[in-house]
Ligand code: ADP
C-alpha cells in the first residue's frame with residue numbers, strides 16, 4: 001500500500017519564487033522515509049503542502065488513497081505534523097495543548113484524556129502536564145509537539161527537522177521513540193540536513209535540491225556510492 005503519492009507538484013510563491021518544479025514521489029505504507037536537502041531546497045514547502053497548511057500551485061497529492069483536493073479532511077486526519085517552529089500557545093499547559101488538538105479532531109473527551117496521558121508518558125512529559133508550555137526547555141517543547149501530533153493516532157507522521165538544535169542525548173532518545181512508533185506501524189517522513197540522521201533512521205530517502213528531486217533511493221545504495 002502507498003502512504004503518500006505526489007505527482008508533478010509545483011509551487012510558486014506569491015512573489016514569483018518557484019519553490020517546487022514538478023516533484024513526484026512515492027512513500028510506501030510502513031516506511032521510515034527521509035527527505036534530505038540543503039536549506040532553501042523546498043523541504044518545508046513540500047511538507048506544508050502535504051499537511052494541508054500551504055496551497056499548491058499544481059499537481060496531485062494522495063495520502064492513503066485520499067486525494068487532497070477532493071477530501072482534505074481525510075488527508076488531515078491521516079497526518080500528524082511536527083513543524084520545525086514551535087507553534088503552540090505558550091500560555092497553555094502541556095496537557096491542554098494535547099487535549100485541544102484531540103478536540104480539533106473530534107476525539108471524545110475521555111479517550112482524549114487517555115491518549116494524552118499515554119503519549120505524554122511515553123515522551124517523558126507527564127510530570128510536566130500542568131506546566132505552562134512556554135516554561136519548557138527546547139527539547140521538551142519539541143517532544144510536546146510530537147505528543148500533540150500523535151493524539152489522533154495518524155497513520156503518517158511527518159516531522160520537519162525534528163532534531164535541529166537538540167542535544168545529542170535527547171536526539172538519541174527521540175530516534176528510539178520514532179523507531180518504536182514506526183515498528184508499531186506508523187509511516188514516518190522526516191526532513192533533515194544531517195546525513196547521519198537519515199543513515200541511522202531511514203530505509204528510503206529522497207534528496208531535493210532547488211525544488212527538484214535529484215535522488216530517490218534506499219539509504220544503503222546511496223552510501224555505497226558516496
Ligand atoms: P527548506 O525547507 O528546504 O529549507 P523551503 O521550502 O523553506 O526550503 O523554501 C524553498 C524556497 O522557497 C526558498 O527559496 C525559500 O526562500 C522560498 N520560500 C519559502 N517560503 C516562502 C514564502 N512564504 N514566500 C516566498 N518564498 C518562500
Ligand code: ADP
Nearest residue numbers: 051052053075076077079080081087101104149
Ligand atoms: P489555525 O490555522 O487557525 O491555527 P487549523 O484549523 O488549521 O487552525 O488547525 C488547528 C490545529 O490543528 C492547529 O494546532 C494546527 O497546527 C493543527 N493542524 C492543522 N492541520 C494539521 C495537520 N494536517 N496535522 C496535524 N495538525 C494539524
